[in-house]
Amino acid sequence: MRRSRAFIPTTKEAPNDATLPSHIFLARAGFISQVSSGLYNYMPLAKRVIKKIENIINEEMSKVGAQEVELSFVTPADLWAESGRIEKFGKELLRFRDRKENLFVLGPTHEEMMVDLVRNRVTSYKNLPLNLYQIKTKFRDEARPRFGLMRGREFIMKDGYSFHATTEDLDREFDAMEAAYKKILTRLGLDFRVVEADSGAIGGSGSKELMVIADSGEDTIAICSKCEYGANIEAASRSGRGAIPEAPEAEFNKFLTPDTSSIDDLAEFFKIDPYYTVKCVAKKVIYEDEIEVVLFFMRGCDNLQEVKAINATDALDIEDVSEEELRELGLTPGFIGPLDQDKAKHVIDTDLKNAQNMICGANEQDYHFVGVDLSVISEVAYFAEIAEVNEGDTCPHCDGELSFRKGIEVGHIFKLGTTYSEALKAEFLDENGKAQPFIMGTYGMGVSRLVAAIIEQHHDESGCIWTKQSAPYMVNVMVSNIKDEEQLKVGEDLYERLQNAGVEVMLDDRKDRFGFKMKDAELIGFPYTVVVGKELVNGSVQIFDRATKEKTTVAIDEVFDKLMELIK
RNA sequence: CGGGGUGUAGCUCAGUAUGGUUAGAGUACUUGGUUUGGGACCAAGGGGCCGAAGGUUCGAGUCCUUUCACCCCGACCA
Numbered sequence A: 001m002r003r004s005r006a007f008i009p010t011t012k013e014a015p016n017d018a019t020l021p022s023h024i025f026l027a028r029a030g031f032i033s034q035v036s037s038g039l040y041n042y043m044p045l046a047k048r049v050i051k052k053i054e055n056i057i058n059e060e061m062s063k064v065g066a067q068e069v070e071l072s073f074v075t076p077a078d079l080w081a082e083s084g085r086i087e088k089f090g091k092e093l094l095r096f097r098d099r100k101e102n103l104f105v106l107g108p109t110h111e112e113m114m115v116d117l118v119r120n121r122v123t124s125y126k127n128l129p130l131n132l133y134q135i136k137t138k139f140r141d142e143a144r145p146r147f148g149l150m151r152g153r154e155f156i157m158k159d160g161y162s163f164h165a166t167t168e169d170l171d172r173e174f175d176a177m178e179a180a181y182k183k184i185l186t187r188l189g190l191d192f193r194v195v196e197a198d199s200g201a202i203g204g205s206g207s208k209e210l211m212v213i214a215d216s217g218e219d220t221i222a223i224c225s226k227c228e229y230g231a232n233i234e235a236a237s238r239s240g241r242g243a244i245p246e247a248p249e250a251e252f253n254k255f256l257t258p259d260t261s262s263i264d265d266l267a268e269f270f271k272i273d274p275y276y277t278v279k280c281v282a283k284k285v286i287y288e289d290e291i292e293v294v295l296f297f298m299r300g301c302d303n304l305q306e307v308k309a310i311n312a313t314d315a316l317d318i319e320d321v322s323e324e325e326l327r328e329l330g331l332t333p334g335f336i337g338p339l340d341q342d343k344a345k346h347v348i349d350t351d352l353k354n355a356q357n358m359i360c361g362a363n364e365q366d367y368h369f370v371g372v373d374l375s376v377i378s379e380v381a382y383f384a385e386i387a388e389v390n391e392g393d394t395c396p397h398c399d400g401e402l403s404f405r406k407g408i409e410v411g412h413i414f415k416l417g418t419t420y421s422e423a424l425k426a427e428f429l430d431e432n433g434k435a436q437p438f439i440m441g442t443y444g445m446g447v448s449r450l451v452a453a454i455i456e457q458h459h460d461e462s463g464c465i466w467t468k469q470s471a472p473y474m475v476n477v478m479v480s481n482i483k484d485e486e487q488l489k490v491g492e493d494l495y496e497r498l499q500n501a502g503v504e505v506m507l508d509d510r511k512d513r514f515g516f517k518m519k520d521a522e523l524i525g526f527p528y529t530v531v532v533g534k535e536l537v538n539g540s541v542q543i544f545d546r547a548t549k550e551k552t553t554v555a556i557d558e559v560f561d562k563l564m565e566l567i568k
Numbered sequence B: 001c002g003g004g005g006u007g008u009a010g011c012u013c014a015g016u017a018u019g020g021u022u023a024g025a026g027u028a029c030u031u032g033g034u035u036u037g038g039g040a041c042c043a044a045g046g047g048g049c050c051g052a053a054g055g056u057u058c059g060a061g062u063c064c065u066u067u068c069a070c071c072c073c074g075a076c077c078a
Helices: A021-028 A044-063 A077-083 A085-092 A111-118 A167-187 A263-270 A306-313 A323-328 A419-423 A447-457 A485-500 A514-524 A534-538 A556-566
Strands: A032-036 A039-042 A074-076 A095-097 A103-106 A130-139 A154-164 A192-196 A206-213 A219-224 A230-232 A253-256 A278-286 A291-299 A317-320 A345-349 A358-364 A367-372 A402-417 A427-429 A435-437 A439-446 A475-479 A505-508 A528-532 A540-545 A550-555
Touching (some): A021 A032, A021 A447, A044 A130, A044 A447, A077 A111, A111 A130, A167 A192, A167 A402, A192 A219, A278 A306, A278 A358, A291 A306, A505 A514, A534 A540
Parallel strands (some): A291 A345, A475 A505
Antiparallel strands (some): A032 A039, A074 A103, A095 A103, A154 A439, A253 A367, A278 A317, A358 A367, A402 A439, A528 A540, A540 A550
16 A cells, blocks of 8 residues: 555544543554544554454454354344343443334344344254354443443454353363464464453353453453462452461450541551451342342451452342441441341351451440450351452462452453353254253454554554554555655565565655654554665665664665565 | 533634634645655645524623533443
């Protein structure tokens, strides 16, 4: 492509609403333009990057025997009613009626459609397993789209669905998909981590997220310093903690502790580590048809992890509760403890099981119990893992230490089980001629989000730095001064030769000055720019490496071979 | 959905407290000339229903009311 003919509207200034590097640079370099909240136009460069990613996905999917399909974007609302998700998805589902007043939704994900496609067409165990996928625009009417391509309402996702006769076969496929996804991200040149994820709400026996490591990521993940373990903070667990402070030994007693309603006050009052205090976090727990106040107890040094709390109580959701509401129940906020108190349901963190030398609220204004031995309630109380892990805690699989990172969730793979096949009555006949629901897996990968993730991980102050496998063009041949006929000729020749060799190459043949064109090349982020300019008098040109910003002088007759070697 | 902010040229923004020529700058764009190794210079141009609707006024970008859009923090997010 000739730069003089290309539609690449670069700008010096970023749109005022862009905050993340990926958003700023993709907009400035002429990849995307915003249409409305969460909606973007992809311009030629972005389209090329998207195709690159799609090709890699297609290749890896093909290797593991997954077949590509394409399901309709507009889906009948009936299907969503059948699975029950029309309620659950709520306002994120964009609904509308056609001219005959039939209700439709724009597909936010395609479990229903895919199950509908397969049911009554695949009816025998002999035709299983089956893995179908598509790469397609999705629409979710997000409450708050943000960060450019990172969280749009309209976005491109690869979504795959597998169908199995046995859970063992699903496990095998799940592992194969994890491997394929890792391969895709590795090929794209990304630093990522596969982490364990929460899968409570959707059910199923497990899910993993693929996280691209980047400071701007919206998810926090805990990773082990020694082994492969990694988990979303919502699902992370620990086997212990770093250093356990010295225990404050005391006889069991009730103590007057005025004005110590917070853990900090309490620890200060007794001059002890918060580790030996019991924290109470009261929440309103929402069930389908009732709302209940539940008291969550954990060590004072820990925090409640809400997703774990929801899973522990089988709730739909959890909300804050006010002090007034607690008082109405007869509770004393700031002094609530798990002993001698049955005003509300308790959930106690497993780390408190049999805990000794604890200090907890006495359920009486200005009083705490000291020297508490929680083993007295360990038989009767409900224990669950509800505390969030902390940095420095011990890995659940080895003796390594956990630390936190920020990640961008670019993939999520799920063992779905029979949730959808049962809801939609999608069954096959097994060896015994008995009808069984399909056992399913689902595998998502955010294609447009990957475009942003690549830049979040690969950029500098000058702009984008595309990895070789994701670059819209591999080589940019820049003629420094097109009025210099020799420069232009050498540039044109190299451009043609590279093109004939199948290299994706841009020829910057614009009538602008050197500096302008260099800044532009850096902003766009071509992996290599060949500068045909001043050094031509010595019979050489320069190869500019975008990642390192280093210029290497190369003789004209060697530059082609050198480039072919670099781009391998 | 709660809290905050912003809408003026393609883009980034002044101007609005105190209403008053023909609404500005930078950048981008067009034309001519000079320049050609790090977003050049000179000159001349084109480009605006000042987010929308209603109101107050002799007069509204500016004041009042309503409304829409977008952004940020939070809630939410298979």
